[in-house]
Amino acid sequence: MINSKKKLVVIGNGMAGINTVEQILKLTDKYEITVLGSEPHPNYNRIMLSYVLEGSKTIDDIILNDLQWYADQGITLYTGKMVKSIDGENKKILTEDGLEIDYDVALVATGSQSFILPIPGKELPGVIGFRDIADCSAMLEAAKTYKKAAVIGGGLLGLEAAKGLVNLGMDVTVVHLMEDLMERQLDREASAMLKAELERQGIKFAMQMQTSEVYGQDRVQGLRFSDGSELEADLVVMAVGIKPNIQVAVQSGMETNRGIVVDDLMRTSVPDVYAVGECVEHRGICYGLVAPLFEQGSVIAKHLAGAETEGYMGSVVSTKLKISGVDVFSAGEFITQPEHTVIVAKDEWKRTYKKVLLRENKIVGTVLFGDVSESASLQKYVRQQTLMTDEIYGQLMGTGCSNHGSKTSSAETMADDEIVCGCNGVTKKAIVDAINDNGLTTVDEIKACTGATRSCGGCKPVVEQILQYVLGDSFKTSAKQGICSCTTLSRDEIVEAIKTKGLTTTREVMNVLGWHNDEGCSKCRPALNYYLGMINPDTYENEGDSRFVNERLHANIQKDGTFTVVPRMYGGVTTPEDLKKIADVSLKYNVKVVKVTGGQRLDLIGVRKEDLPKVWEELDMPSGYAYAKSLRTVKTCVGSQFCRFGTQDSMGMGEVLERKFERLDFPAKFKLAVNGCPRNCAESCTKDIGIVGNDGGWEIFIGGNGGIKARLADSLCKVKTDAELIDIVGSVMQLYRETGQYLERTSEWVERIGLEEIQKAVVQDTANRQALVERIEFALQQVEDPWKKIINDEDSRKNLFEVVTPSIV
């Protein structure tokens, strides 16, 4: 049989080329496809090189289509193959190494190159761009031996490179020609806020500096600027822009300008040759982002499959910076011009900035910093040049009641083939179908199923809106998620059921309450184990295999698989004898580092799992629970025993409290601090319970946190006596144990339950306080030292800690 398939040859194995191929394959099988790419790798997600550099992804993680995929699709792939030119006359593709390949249709997708400043020294080793895997590997490698890096260019790419290099431990300076960072996406205000934030993250800046030379002997040693000043650097990354890769097109006599000139059907000036991606210039514009090239690819695919298409009309681009903790978004026009009507909200305290530009009352551009929750709607409005209305204003600027309906409607009016996730080329229709066909109810499921939101995450708000729009009323109910994906039941429903149905093991809970997943997951099993123990402290048998390793082995796992042992030091006080013992054991078991913790204990880091029981046995000190969801430490100041300001014995009270409440399970870790006077040397304002001594007694604070979400503690009450203090502390703890959600810190708990409610329960209602105290006392009677237990229990010692030695090897 004669092969009736047409030959499609794609030049460039990058994001645009392969995405176009994928879209073609979805529509038709009438092409026999060959792909030629100059890189040695299969198709990968270039966007994510920033994450590879930052360390959160590996190169393997960012492969989009592996070699098997090409084979499965029947695509002939040449990697490491450089195309020289296209012979349009004879319809042949010519490669540098002399290969000739026939085509019926050709697609040029050669992308672009890093623009390298034409200055002396640019070819010195250690000077690179940021474009492909090779550049990324070069940076990772350089960071191992060198310390100082300079990144030229304060745009998206330069900043992401700089952050990556900082994460790799380098001392990084960003050199920027302009006054403002990302001046092509941000206005002055947002740019200044961005710079301040990045400085906080450790990046240095040299603004308004023009690099005139790279100097160095065998390798780069630094930069020289036009004003004569210098900057030392043993790695220089040029991220000043990109240059469309048009050699092939030029060699083939194609019409080019800055990029390869194409019409609305993405046709070049050579018949049957199309072009897509960053190498293209459409209506005078070269795009340097992924979203537009997916739209271009979809036009080509439809056209080649013989389907209707109105052609490519250009794209409204939006930008998101992929640096953790820095939310920046911009779309459309962003620099204020006289004809614009501008809406601005700047909040220096929350460090947020929001600007919306209107022309003739139409929304034409926006810049967001710090809070990008409105980015999805704004992107939509900008693309559609929506007229500003009171409703939209209310929704965006937070006056009046924010209208739920208007948000949903933007998902509703979105065209089916509009690309929602630019990184992964997922259309609205693909998401809607995935939701309907597979009964999805969460963004995570959509991510697993379609890949949307997997990369930069910028599309998440839109995906959420689509989900909301498709599910309609059932969104609320399905969004009322259970404690994990194994159940739809909430914490309260589960606790209630355990009590009323008298459930006694995690298995039973899962069976009786209809878990989707027979044995639960790493989220629900530890939670159920906690709830069961909290409800039945005397009868529940703790399930070690439902606990996270730290609590199963009573030591803190480190990333290399060794463990940290933390002996208790009640109230942060130890003795010379104990210190000596700690030193001896550390030496004997080759502890890697002895570290003083923020909670006033000693970390013995780097103990082998097999040695843990012996270490504890020889230390003969209780476990510090430095790893557990229970009372960790009670931090104290010097207090009245020695301090000239102290009015209360903080060390003494700290020790009493720590001894009394140690070992008890809590929903999350729990920290205390006791101060001798209001000078607050032990930092009680950031502890779950903070106690501050004063002349007539103590003041108690609750709900403080110094961790992920910092929060200052609220004043709960003042007490006169030590006995009262201990009672209130105990009753707050028990109330939290009984009403807290597993993993919910007191800082969140106080906000959820309300300070007044807690005051009512433990301060005003003394009978209730007494009942809480009795319940916690009862629970405290059941606790025992885990290490004593393990040391005396041959089986758990062996099964949990020992390595199996094969009998014959």
Add this chain to the structure above:
Amino acid sequence: MIKNAEWLVVGHSKDFPIRIGRTIHIKGVEIAVFRTSENELYAVENINPHPKRGPLTEAIVSGHYIYDPLYDWKIDLQTGIVQEPDHGQVKTFAVCEEGEEVKISLETV
């Protein structure tokens, strides 16, 4: 089961309790062995497929899946494949129980 494979005795049945991982060093390979509630044994290389590595033995076991102890990735013990939304695969080894002897073949499955 792999025929002709070289089976190495690595321990006694009771060395491998339900839902608790055990580490084995054998011919220079470190292996994590898990017994599920259904009493099935699985053996995987004790190297976390996460880019930052780390051990697997201390994982939480649920059915024939484990949740890795450092990053909470869900890994299928039958295939070694990391479950969505994460990616990767850990090497699996054939393991069997004959009488009270637990045996492993270092040929990968």
